[in-house]
Amino acid sequence: MAEIQVKNVRKTFGKVKAVWDIDLTVHDREFVVLLGPSGCGKTTLLRCIAGLEQVDQGRIYIGQRDVTDLPPKQRQIAMVFQNYAVFPHLTVFENVAFGLRMQHKPKDEIKKRVQDAAELLHIEELLDRYPAQLSGGQRQRVAVARAIAVDALVLLMDEPLSNLDALLRLEMRAELKRLLQEIEATTLYVTHDQVEALSLGDRIAVMRSGQILQYDTPLNVYDKPADLFIGGFIGNPPMNFLDGEVRTEDGQVVVHTGGGDIYPPPDVGAMLSRLKEPSVLVGIRAENIETLPAPAEGALQAEVLVVEPLGSHNLITMQLGTEQVKVNTSADFKAQPGQTLWLRLNIDKICWIEKATGRAMYPD
Amino acid sequence: MNLKRFNWEPYLLLLPSILYLALFFAWPMVQSFGLAFRTDDGQLTLAHMQRMFNDVGFTKALRNTVMLIIAIVPLQFILALIMALLMMERLRGSNMLVYIYSIPLAISDLAAGIIWFSIFTERGYLNSFLYSLGVIDKPFLFLNYQTKWPLVAIVLAEVWRATSIVFVVLVAGLQSIPRDYVEAAEVFGAGWFARVWRVILPLLRPSIQTALILRTILAVQVFAVVSAIAGRGMTVLANEAYLWYREYRNPHLAATYAMFILTISLITAFIYLRALRTKEEMIL
Numbered sequence: 233m234a235e236i237q238v239k240n241v242r243k244t245f246g247k248v249k250a251v252w253d254i255d256l257t258v259h260d261r262e263f264v265v266l267l268g269p270s271g272c273g274k275t276t277l278l279r280c281i282a283g284l285e286q287v288d289q290g291r292i293y294i295g296q297r298d299v300t301d302l303p304p305k306q307r308q309i310a311m312v313f314q315n316y317a318v319f320p321h322l323t324v325f326e327n328v329a330f331g332l333r334m335q336h337k338p339k340d341e342i343k344k345r346v347q348d349a350a351e352l353l354h355i356e357e358l359l360d361r362y363p364a365q366l367s368g369g370q371r372q373r374v375a376v377a378r379a380i381a382v383d384a385l386v387l388l389m390d391e392p393l394s395n396l397d398a399l400l401r402l403e404m405r406a407e408l409k410r411l412l413q414e415i416e417a418t419t420l421y422v423t424h425d426q427v428e429a430l431s432l433g434d435r436i437a438v439m440r441s442g443q444i445l446q447y448d449t450p451l452n453v454y455d456k457p458a459d460l461f462i463g464g465f466i467g468n469p470p471m472n473f474l475d476g477e478v479r480t481e482d483g484q485v486v487v488h489t490g491g492g493d494i495y496p497p498p499d500v501g502a503m504l505s506r507l508k509e510p511s512v513l514v515g516i517r518a519e520n521i522e523t524l525p526a527p528a529e530g531a532l533q534a535e536v537l538v539v540e541p542l543g544s545h546n547l548i549t550m551q552l553g554t555e556q557v558k559v560n561t562s563a564d565f566k567a568q569p570g571q572t573l574w575l576r577l578n579i580d581k582i583c584w585i586e587k588a589t590g591r592a593m594y595p596d
Numbered sequence: 597m598n599l600k601r602f603n604w605e606p607y608l609l610l611l612p613s614i615l616y617l618a619l620f621f622a623w624p625m626v627q628s629f630g631l632a633f634r635t636d637d638g639q640l641t642l643a644h645m646q647r648m649f650n651d652v653g654f655t656k657a658l659r660n661t662v663m664l665i666i667a668i669v670p671l672q673f674i675l676a677l678i679m680a681l682l683m684m685e686r687l688r689g690s691n692m693l694v695y696i697y698s699i700p701l702a703i704s705d706l707a708a709g710i711i712w713f714s715i716f717t718e719r720g721y722l723n724s725f726l727y728s729l730g731v732i733d734k735p736f737l738f739l740n741y742q743t744k745w746p747l748v749a750i751v752l753a754e755v756w757r758a759t760s761i762v763f764v765v766l767v768a769g770l771q772s773i774p775r776d777y778v779e780a781a782e783v784f785g786a787g788w789f790a791r792v793w794r795v796i797l798p799l800l801r802p803s804i805q806t807a808l809i810l811r812t813i814l815a816v817q818v819f820a821v822v823s824a825i826a827g828r829g830m831t832v833l834a835n836e837a838y839l840w841y842r843e844y845r846n847p848h849l850a851a852t853y854a855m856f857i858l859t860i861s862l863i864t865a866f867i868y869l870r871a872l873r874t875k876e877e878m879i880l
Binding site for chain 2: 282283284303304305309310311313314315316317318319320321330331334335361362363364365378382
């Protein structure tokens, strides 16, 4: 296995800037997810690394070797395609063996490695069948087996689960994670599904408009989004944002919002008071808001609009002054539309965003 | 609406084509079948067939037809495949290739035959060209029926005229192959040749089948081009049918030849259908 390095890569299609001056390093044996909405350039970046697209500028290294000008077959990569792309005219065995045959491996080695890959993906029973005789999930397994059967330096996956139905996707997600931990492959994985990204990646690169906005661990991307877009894109429901104005009253920093005043801790207060424009967005996730039935110290008054029981928890939409927020409560929390409740924001989990730039700010 | 009432609409819409096919295809076919296997007074007979098989012209015509098929079909197929693959490479301006390749499709086979006749004839373009270059000092008789040159001219004319039919069918087939397959092959180490041989050609099978059937059947029926270039110098099966009808005034034998051509066409189509069959389990 090996490291992938993308340096200053740019790719345009006519006037569309698909990938715009991207730098990205995937460490040896690391599992990195490229996450972003459709059209953000994540698939194009993957295809550039695969050699299926020529870059306009920049260099790509796989295992310290500059592969920018090499065709796909010389890059020592394996790839899983969104539509599986298992060859319909070949049996499962021949599909899995395809890469090995192209490398002219000896017959018994091919047989052994196809067997091993098939066992890992639990498709030993299907080796004599044709893809048309398989279900979507089985075809996906064949596509993955074909990719891991060859000695590739890196494994590239382009939305491999997006064509599966919801239940199967959940099952394959866990299985992929197990498998990739087992074979310790350097993997770059493209998806638009944030849950997939959070659950699979060692690190996530969040992309938009051809650029990487944040490249961090799933936990940090979730808890400490780099900007407004990421906070709104990741998480279900997305982060709540309250318009706020920073003021200093009696030496203490206070943030006025449509729902009430919020008192940030001293280090955040110091950071906020240094802002040129005193307008911020207060980002807070639904699970970081505590719902109380009675008034309490520091809790803000709100009115229940919608209650959505989701089994494991309830999702409640509330009118907080002039703003609407979504709040998670435990499943047995009883609430009726029109009812008045008190909300306590977990002050340490607030994401402070400078309104002028949309950038999140974190105290040092 | 009364559902039990018979719905005539689709049949009325089909009626013109059915009438056309019945009048201009089915009826003449039945007629020539009758002509080929019956005497003038209506008795069933194999005499016409016997006479055809024993005719001197038959052996020559059959040999020439088969020779033309063997020379033309593989050549056209390979050329058309190369052209189609070239086009799929999406090089700059490759879209223009379709139009350029397709020009001969618009020209009738007789006109194509006359064009190539005017190239190869004694005072034709080729001789003038060679003479102006000083390669020859008097016209060379390309279309002398005692040489192989007429055959070469016919093959060239047919290749020029009809390769684009094969090309169009293959391009349509290539365009229906998802790009994923070719890219997967590329990623897993297949070079250009391996991609064509191991992925594109197997997936192109249905189109190859159609193209070959179409082309071979047309080659079995080849007539106008041969007639225009070689005249009486070279005979083919369709030419014999024409001769027996026009020159020897024997519609029975003409019809027998026509039936023979039909039979060969059916057999070739059947062979292609069997040999290039795509197994059901391979259709995704």
